[in-house]
Amino acid sequence: MSNPTAFTPITVAHGDGIGPEIMQATLDVLQAAGARLDIETIEIGQSVYARGFSAGIAPDAWESLRRTRVFLKAPITTPQGGGFKSLNVTIRKSLGLFANVRPTTAYAPFVATRHPNMDVVIVRENEEDLYAGIEHRQTDQVFQCLKLVSRPGCERIVRYAFEYARANGRRKVSCFTKDNIMKLTDGLFHEVFDEIGLEYPELEKDHWIVDIGAARLADAPETFDVIVTPNLYGDILSDIAAEIAGSVGLAGSANVGQNVAMFEAIHGSAPTLAGLDAANPSGLMLAGVMMLNHIGQPQAAERVHNAWLATLEAGVHTADVFQSGQSAQKVGTQAFAQSVIERLGCKPQRLAPVSYGAAKPFALPAPKPRPPAHKQTVGVDLFVQFDGAPDALAQKLSSIQNGPLSLKMITNRGVKVWPDGLPETFCTDHWRCRFMNGGGPVTLSDIVGLSARAADAGVDFIKTEHLCTFDGVPGFSLGQGQ
Numbered sequence: 001m002s003n004p005t006a007f008t009p010i011t012v013a014h015g016d017g018i019g020p021e022i023m024q025a026t027l028d029v030l031q032a033a034g035a036r037l038d039i040e041t042i043e044i045g046q047s048v049y050a051r052g053f054s055a056g057i058a059p060d061a062w063e064s065l066r067r068t069r070v071f072l073k074a075p076i077t078t079p080q081g082g083g084f085k086s087l088n089v090t091i092r093k094s095l096g097l098f099a100n101v102r103p104t105t106a107y108a109p110f111v112a113t114r115h116p117n118m119d120v121v122i123v124r125e126n127e128e129d130l131y132a133g134i135e136h137r138q139t140d141q142v143f144q145c146l147k148l149v150s151r152p153g154c155e156r157i158v159r160y161a162f163e164y165a166r167a168n169g170r171r172k173v174s175c176f177t178k179d180n181i182m183k184l185t186d187g188l189f190h191e192v193f194d195e196i197g198l199e200y201p202e203l204e205k206d207h208w209i210v211d212i213g214a215a216r217l218a219d220a221p222e223t224f225d226v227i228v229t230p231n232l233y234g235d236i237l238s239d240i241a242a243e244i245a246g247s248v249g250l251a252g253s254a255n256v257g258q259n260v261a262m263f264e265a266i267h268g269s270a271p272t273l274a275g276l277d278a279a280n281p282s283g284l285m286l287a288g289v290m291m292l293n294h295i296g297q298p299q300a301a302e303r304v305h306n307a308w309l310a311t312l313e314a315g316v317h318t319a320d321v322f323q324s325g326q327s328a329q330k331v332g333t334q335a336f337a338q339s340v341i342e343r344l345g346c347k348p349q350r351l352a353p354v355s356y357g358a359a360k361p362f363a364l365p366a367p368k369p370r371p372p373a374h375k376q377t378v379g380v381d382l383f384v385q386f387d388g389a390p391d392a393l394a395q396k397l398s399s400i401q402n403g404p405l406s407l408k409m410i411t412n413r414g415v416k417v418w419p420d421g422l423p424e425t426f427c428t429d430h431w432r433c434r435f436m437n438g439g440g441p442v443t444l445s446d447i448v449g450l451s452a453r454a455a456d457a458g459v460d461f462i463k464t465e466h467l468c469t470f471d472g473v474p475g476f477s478l479g480q481g482q
Contacts, residue, residue, distance in 0.1 A: 006036065007036040007037060007038040008036060008037060008038060008070065008295045008296075008297070009038045009040060009067070009068040009070070010037055010038070010039060010040070010068050010070040010071070010072055010291070010295070011039075011040050011041075011042055011061075011064045011065050011067075011068045011070065011071045011072070012027070012039050012040070012041050012042070012071075012072050012073075013041070013042050013043070013044045013045075013061075013071070013072075013073045013074060013076075014041070014074050015044065015045050015073065015074030015075050015076045015269060016045040016046045016074075016075065016076045016077040016269045016271070016274075017075060017076075017077055017268070017269030017270050017271040017273070017274045018074075018075070018269060018270045018271075018273050018274050018279035018333075019045070019074030019075050019076065019269055020074065021274075021275075021277065021279055021281070021333045021334070022074060022265070022279050022280075022281035022283075022284045022333060023072075023074040023284065024334075025281040025284075025285070025333050025334055025336065025337035026072075026281055026284045026285045026287075026288050026337070027039075028337050028338075028341065029285055029288070029304055029307075029308075029337050029340050029341055030285075030288050030292070030300070030304060032341045032344060033300045033303040033304045033307070033344050034299070034300050034303065035288075035292055035297055035300040035304075036297060036300075040064045040067075040068060042057075042060070042061040042064050042065075043058070043061065044056055044057050044061060044073070044076055044087060045076030045077060045087070045269075046076065046077050046079065048061075049078075049079050049084060054083060054084055054085050055084075055085040055086075055087055055090040056076060056078065056084070056085070056087040056090075057087055057090065057091070062094075065091070065095065065260065066095075066260070069259055069260045069261070070260070070261055070263075070291065070294070070295055071091070071260070071261070071262040071263065072262075072263050072264075072284075072287070072288060072291055073262055073263065073264045074264070074265075074269075074284060075264070075265060075267060075268050075269040075270075076269055077268075077269045077271055088264075089131060089133065091255075091262060092126045092127060092255055092262070093127050095257055095259070095260040095262075096127070096257040096258060096259065096260070097126055097127075097255035097256060097257040097260060097261065097262055098125065098126050098127050098153065098156050098157060098160075098256070098257055099123060099124075099125075099126060099156070099157055099160045099254075099255070099256045099257070100123070100124040100125075100126040100234060100238075100253060100254070100255050100256075101121065101122075101123055101124075101164065101253060101254045101255075101256060101290070102121070102122045102124065102234075102238040102241070102242070102251060102252075102253040102266060103119075103120075103121045103251075103252075103286075104118065104119075104120050104121070104122070104221075104238070104241040104242050104244070104245040104251055105118065105119050105120075105245060106118040106119070106245045106246060107245075107246055107250070107309075107312055107351060108246075109326065110312045110313055110315065110317075110326070110351070111245075111246035111247065111250065111312065111317075111321045112246060112321070112323055112326075113244065113245055113246045114244070115220075115221050115222065115244055115245070117221075117222045118221040118222060118241075118244065118245050119222075119225075120217070120221055120224050120225065120226075120227060120241055120245075121164070121168075121170070121225070121226045121227070122226075122227045122229070122234055122237055122238040122241060123157065123160060123161040123164060123226060123227065123228045123229075123234070124157075124228075124229060124230075124231060124233075124234025124235060124237075124238060125153060125154070125157040125189075125228075125229070125230050125231045125234065126157075126231060126255060127153060127231070128148050128149055128150060128153045128230070128231060129147055129148070129149060129185075129230045129231035129232050130145050130146075130147050130231065130232050131231045131232065131235075132146060132147075132148045134146040134148070138383065138385070138430060138462045138463070139385040139428070139429045139430045139462065140385070140429055141428045141429045141430060142413075142428055142429065142430035147182070147185050148185075149185040149186070149188055149189060149230065151188060151192065151367070151370070152367040154188055154189045154192040154193075155192055155196065155367040155368075156364060156367060157228060158175075158189075158192050158193050158196045158197075158228055159196050159364055159365075160228075160256070160364060161173050161226055161228035162196060162197065162199070162200045162203065163362045163364065164226060164362075165200075165203055165225070165226045166200065166202075166203065166362070167361070167362045170203070170225045170226050171203065171204055171225050172203060172204035172205065172206070172224070172225040172226065173197070173200075173203055173204070173205055173225070173226045173227075173228060174205070174206050174207070174208060174213070174224050174225070174226070174227045174228070175189070175190060175193040175205075175206070175207045175208070175227075175228055175229065176207075176208050176209075176210045176213045176214075176227055176228075176229040176233055176237065177189050177190045177207070177209070177210060177229070177230065177233075178209060178210050178211070178233075179209075180209055183477070184475070184476075184477065185230075186230065189230055190207055193205075193207065193228065194207075204225075210229070210233045210237075213227075214233075214236075214237060214240065217237065217240065217241060217244070218240065218244060221241065221244055221245075238251070238253070238266060239266065242266060246321060247280070247320050247321050248266060248267050248283075249265075249267055249279075249280035249282060249283055249318070249320045249321070250280070250282045250283055250286070250321070251265065251266045251267070251283050251286070252264070252265055252266070252282075252283050252284065252285070252286035252287030252288070252289070252290055253265070253266050253287060253290075254287065254290045254291070254294065256294075258364070261291070261294050263287040263288065263290055263291040263294070264284065264287050265283030265284040265286075265287055266283060267283055276332075277332035277333050277334060277335075278318070278319055278332055278333065279318070279333050280318040280319075280320050280321065280333070280336070281318075281333050281336060281337060282308065282318075282336075285304065285308060285337075285340070286305070286308070288304065289301045289304050289305045289308075292304070293356055298356035298357060299356075301356050302354055302355060302356045302357075303344050303345065304340070304344070305354045305356075306346065306347045306348065306353050306354055307340045307341070307343040307344045307345070307346055308340050309347075309348040309351045309353065309354070310343040310346045310347060310348045310349075311336070311339045311340045311343055312348075312351070313348045313349060313350055313351055314328060314339070314343070315327045315328030315329060316328065316329050316331055316335075316336065316339040317329070317330060317331070317336075318330070318331060318332070318333070318336050373470035373471045374470070374471050374472075375468050375469070375470055376441055376468060376469050377441065377442045377443070377444070377447075377466050377467065377468050378436060378437065378439060378440065378441060378442055378467055378468065378469055378474075379405065379408075379434060379435055379436030379437060379442055379466075379467035380405065380434075380435050380442065380447045380450065380464050380465065380466055380467060381432050381433065381434050381435075381464065381465040381467060381476075382397075382432075382433045382434075382435060382450070382451070382454060382459075382461050382464055383430070383431070383432055383433070383461060383462045383463050383464070383465070384397075384430075384431045384432075384433055384454075384459055384460060384461050384462065385429050385430065385431075385460045385461075385462055386429060386431055386459075386460065387429050390410050390412070390417040390418040390421055390427070390431075391418065393410060393418070393431060393433070394407060394410060394418045394419075396457065396459065397410075397433055397454075397459065399453075399457050400450060400453035400454050400456075400457050400459065401435075402449075402453060403446055403449060403450075404437040404440065404442060404446055405435040405436065405437055405442060405446055405447075405450050406435060406436070406437070406438075407433060407434070407435055408434045408435065408436050409433075409434040410431055410432065410433050410434070411431070411432045411434075412425065412427040412428060412430065412431055412432075413427075413428060413430070414432075414477075417431075430462075434467070435450060436467065447464060447466065451464060
């Protein structure tokens with residue numbers, strides 16, 4: 001049994017720009033509320049980048065994070081130019097923080113919004129998708145970014161969203177994808193959502209194509225409760241949702257893994273506001289509330305959150321949410337924190353007070369192992385740099401057809417241009433050339449032989465992608481892109 005009076009070790013980073021100011025304000029409030037925190041401070045961001053660490057974090061900082069397993073992080077500034085990595089992406093992926101949880105709530109009429117009933121939680125997959133960061137320049141004209149989506153990754157985040165909804169008394173989980181176009185990657189995410197959703201019969205479920213879903217979120221956010229989505233869409237949607245609710249400056253987030261969790265505001269370091277005592281610390285404060293619940297200190301979390309709501313209600317506002325005629329007092333960062341401290345023990349009168357006694361902790365089961373599919377290689381896509389017309393490329397490639405592989409199709413940026421292409425199609429110097437054996441099996445030696453003949457013929461091929469079926473189902477896109 002845990003000791004209710006014990007202090008919990010956490011790692012804290014004060015960050016760059018407005019980071020030190022909003023972190024100090026946040027810690028002042030948390031500790032005044034009775035949070036029992038044993039703080040280890042680490043240095044991240046600009047000063048660490050300047051010392052030659054490309055991700056903005058030094059080895060001793062990693063040791064602290066692995067020791068405490070709880071990270072309260074202020075925003076940092078990533079230097080411009082090549083050679084520097086996103087610290088957030090590095091930490092999330094290195095420590096397995098697969099779930100990014102971003103609640104967005106309206107605080108009308110005390111914070112201006114067109115949607116006073118908005119109360120949405122966006123659960124974003126945090127490790128995969130285009131954020132794998134695997135990019136290449138392939139030709140003079142074309143750059144590539146790989147979108148990687150795995151079944152275990154989908155299962156973890158989808159189940160997390162359903163478990164979060166169940167534990168927090170939510171009514172519905174909505175899935176956002178673009179699987180009408182990306183039928184394999186986003187299609188997998190949607191498929192897993194439908195499969196796992198069957199295990200939660202008490203919850204409503206629906207699926208939205210992300211573009212119309214985003215439009216609906218902007219126009220009628222009360223349609224949604226919990227949204228689960230792949231990485232890129234979740235990043236964009238959560239900022240939009242925060243702004244719709246009233247201000248990006250009010251939103252905190254949790255990055256949760258099996259062993260470690262990181263808590264932060266969703267906004268950046270705002271270097272133009274640094275040192276002016278003008279930044280709103282609310283996003284980091286509410287991230288601190290999420291942290292307190294995570295480490296088993298719900299009473300302190302409740303005290304902070306209700307005092308923060310009471311401060312908003314009293315009209316004590318920082319400049320970003322100040323409304324003439326509605327707000328009572330415009331204050332800076334530290335004065336806002338002091339106003340929250342003065343209201344510890346109070347509850348809001350018009351805004352709904354929070355109570356964290358009802359929320360239940362939950363643990364995710366490991367993804368269920370699945371028997372491997374029967375995999376058969378049936379062809380290869382040869383990607384080629386070529387300046388010229390599709391017919392000229394097809395003629396050049398005809399000379400390397402020897403053995404089971406024959407040229408079936410050429411596409412340019414996903415659109416079929418040979419055979420029977422349209423002259424109006426705009427083409428770059430990047431071509432996908434599909435070779436198949438009429439649906440029959442192909443060996444790795446066949447593919448190596450084709451590549452060797454391409455090299456001997458002076459074909460400037462960039463890479464190959466093997467075309468495989470899994471239990472007889474094609475594991476590759478079949479027709480034209482859109």
